Each structure stands twice: as C-alpha cells, then as structure tokens.
Amino acid sequence: MADVEKVVIIGSGPAGWTGAIYAARASLQPLVLAGDGLNRDRMPGGQLMWTSEVENFPGFAHGIDGKKMMGVLQQQAERFGTRVKAHYVLRVDLSKRPFTIWHANELSGDEEVVTTAQAIIISTGASANYLGLPSERQFENNGVSACAVCDGALPRFRNSPLVVVGGGDSAVEEATYLTKFASKVYLVHRREALRASRIMTQRALENEKIVPVWNTVLDEIVGTEAEGVTGVRTRNLQTQETGLIEARGMFAAIGHTPNTKFLAGQVELDDKNYVVLKDGGRSLTSVEGVFAAGDCADFTYRQAITAAGMGCRAALDAERFLAEKGVH
Numbered sequence: 001m002a003d004v005e006k007v008v009i010i011g012s013g014p015a016g017w018t019g020a021i022y023a024a025r026a027s028l029q030p031l032v033l034a035g036d037g038l039n040r041d042r043m044p045g046g047q048l049m050w051t052s053e054v055e056n057f058p059g060f061a062h063g064i065d066g067k068k069m070m071g072v073l074q075q076q077a078e079r080f081g082t083r084v085k086a087h088y089v090l091r092v093d094l095s096k097r098p099f100t101i102w103h104a105n106e107l108s109g110d111e112e113v114v115t116t117a118q119a120i121i122i123s124t125g126a127s128a129n130y131l132g133l134p135s136e137r138q139f140e141n142n143g144v145s146a147c148a149v150c151d152g153a154l155p156r157f158r159n160s161p162l163v164v165v166g167g168g169d170s171a172v173e174e175a176t177y178l179t180k181f182a183s184k185v186y187l188v189h190r191r192e193a194l195r196a197s198r199i200m201t202q203r204a205l206e207n208e209k210i211v212p213v214w215n216t217v218l219d220e221i222v223g224t225e226a227e228g229v230t231g232v233r234t235r236n237l238q239t240q241e242t243g244l245i246e247a248r249g250m251f252a253a254i255g256h257t258p259n260t261k262f263l264a265g266q267v268e269l270d271d272k273n274y275v276v277l278k279d280g281g282r283s284l285t286s287v288e289g290v291f292a293a294g295d296c297a298d299f300t301y302r303q304a305i306t307a308a309g310m311g312c313r314a315a316l317d318a319e320r321f322l323a324e325k326g327v328h
C-alpha cells in the first residue's frame with residue numbers, strides 16, 4: 001500500500017479546488033479524488049461544468065464559461081503541488097485514523113484503489129433534482145435551469161414569462177427572486193397548496209407577478225434550438241386537461257440531493273443527508289480529522305463563491321488539525 005496521505009480532498013468543484021489551493025500552499029501535497037465522470041453527478045469539476053455563463057464569481061468582470069473556470073481553478077491548485085486522480089470514492093472507513101478510502105474510475109474500468117489519509121475534506125456537492133423529462137436535458141443552458149440566483153439575471157429571462165416548478169420553500173424563494181426580472185412567474189405545483197412556510201407562501205401569493213398553477217405537472221418543455229425554451233406543456237392532475245404556458249424559461253425547484261451516500265454510518269448527516277458541521281461556522285464534522293465544505297454541507301447558499309469560501313476554511317482547519325497531531 002502507498003504511503004499515508006496527509007490530506008485527501010474528495011470532490012473537485014469550487015470547494016474542492018479551493019481547499020486544494022490552500023492545502024497545497026501549506027505544503028500538504030493534497031490528493032484530490034475528483035470524480036470519474038461516469039455520470040453527470042460524478043463529473044470532475046462539478047456542477048459548473050454544465051453552466052455556460054458564470055457571471056457572479058468575483059474576478060471575472062465579463063463572466064466566464066463554467067468549464068473554463070473550473071479548469072483555471074484546477075491549474076491554480078496543481079501549480080502548488082496538488083495531485084489529481086479522476087476517481088470516485090465508493091466507501092470510506094472513518095472509524096480510526098489514518099482513515100481508509102476505497103476509490104476507482106468506474107468509467108474506464110480501472111481497478112479499485114485503497115488510500116489512507118490523516119485528514120479528509122469532503123466536498124462532494126449536492127445535485128439539483130430535475131423533473132426527469134427528456135426535453136429538460138435538451139434545453140439545459142437554453143432556458144432550463146435549477147438555480148434562479150445563478151441564472152435569473154441572464155438577458156434571455158428578462159421581461160419574459162417564466163415557469164418555476166415546485167411547492168416548497170426553495171420554489172417560493174426562486175419564484176419570488178425571479179419576479180425581479182420576469183414579466184410574470186408561473187408557479188406550477190402538483191398539489192392544491194404550497195408546502196413552503198406560511199409567511200413565504202403569503203408573500204408569494206400576494207406578489208402580483210406570481211401566478212400559481214395548482215394540481216399541475218409538466219409533460220414537456222417546448223422550444224427550438226435557436227430560441228431555446230418557448231413554453232411548457234402542462235397537465236392538470238385532477239381533470240387531465242392539458243395546456244401550454246408560453247415562457248422563456250423553466251426553473252426546476254424540487255430540491256437537491258447531497259452526494260453523501262458513501263458516508264452513511266461514517267459521519268453525521270442530517271435528515272436530508274447533508275453533512276452536519278460542528279462548532280458554528282467551522283468545517284468540523286462529527287469525526288475528528290474529517291472536514292466538509294461546499295454544497296454537501298450547505299443547503300442554504302449553494303453558490304460557487306460560498307462553496308469556495310468553505311473549501312478555504314476546511315483546508316485551514318485541516319492544516320491546524322494536522323499541525324496539532326504533529327503531521328507536517
């Protein structure tokens with residue numbers, strides 16, 4: 001077996017790369033297990049690999065393509081000695097230190113590898129849930145989104161009708177946020193009432209730009225390659241009546257799934273499977289020496305810059321932990 005790693009970073013989104021930059025500059029020679037690309041949620045580079053325009057990450061005055069941005073972050077991490085493996089973590093044993101990590105590239109069929117580490121930073125993100133319609137993928141980045149704060153201000157959505165699907169707090173938040181830009185926001189929900197908190201529901205329903213569409217699901221997103229989304233086909237679940245809402249965008253707001261399955265029983269997760277952070281505002285988890293950063297531990301902000309900030313904190317916490325343990 002290879003030597004024990006000082007710090008292994010699991011995941012290569014903004015949180016993982018920022019953690020790597022800090023850990024590498026602290027001479028910890030981090031190993032990043034970046035994901036193997038077997039499917040969308042395991043893509044090295046993370047969620048921004050699917051985003052054509054990131055306009056709100058500081059440092060890029062004119063915006064930047066998500067893929068390009070993740071390439072730049074990786075280069076910056078590698079410049080200081082970060083090592084990167086396009087591997088996916090299958091399971092971990094965090095019951096004793098050094099911790100054990102089993103990982104592989106299942107896309108290329110590489111054999112499973114076992115790595116041990118004195119410290120681990122978990123930065124595996126959370127995947128946005130989509131409706132699962134084939135037309136949804138077709139119009140991704142062309143009118144379909146899962147993040148109003150990220151995409152709402154794009155020119156394509158301004159002064160146009162938009163559709164938000166969902167009925168919980170995040171759907172109401174997304175719909176309310178989008179009213180800043182849209183001419184009208186249709187809030188399509190499969191039930192007769194929203195699941196969001198009373199105050200948020202009331203605020204949304206009093207907003208003149210928000211039009212609730214109850215007991216309804218989407219059957220298809222419609223549009224053209226050139227124009228992007230032009231509308232959504234709807235079906236009322238009580239009457240089976242179908243309809244068409246004209247809209248320039250569809251925002252799925254039906255929650256996120258943290259990529260933390262491999263941590264079950266190893267580290268404390270909350271009821272939605274997000275990693276629980278200890279000691280207010282730090283990156284400590286229930287296991288000493290295991291730190292978490294980014295969307296896998298944050299259901300509130302879910303932005304590249306907040307994930308990057310958490311990655312920085314996790315690396316600084318890991319560095320302090322290793323120093324205390326005499327690992328240099």
Ligand SMILES: Cc1cc2nc3c(=O)[nH]c(=O)nc-3n(C[C@H](O)[C@H](O)[C@H](O)COP(=O)(O)OP(=O)(O)OC[C@H]3O[C@@H](n4cnc5c(N)ncnc54)[C@H](O)[C@@H]3O)c2cc1C
Pocket residue numbers: 010011012013014015016033034035036037041042043044045046047048050051053054055056057087088089090123124125126128145146147150151259262293294295296302303304305307
């Ligand atoms: C459509 C869309 C557009 C967005 N646009 C913006 C925007 O414009 N601006 C903005 O600030 N934010 C935007 N976001 C949000 C932003 O992408 C996330 O907040 C950010 O990527 C979170 O970073 P992260 O490092 O926590 O996780 P992620 O970026 O999700 O990265 C997770 C990483 O973990 C890896 N991974 C997962 N499981 C494992 C495992 N078991 N083993 C190894 N690796 C694993 C993945 O392969 C990936 O590399 C957008 C999100 C979406 C969905």
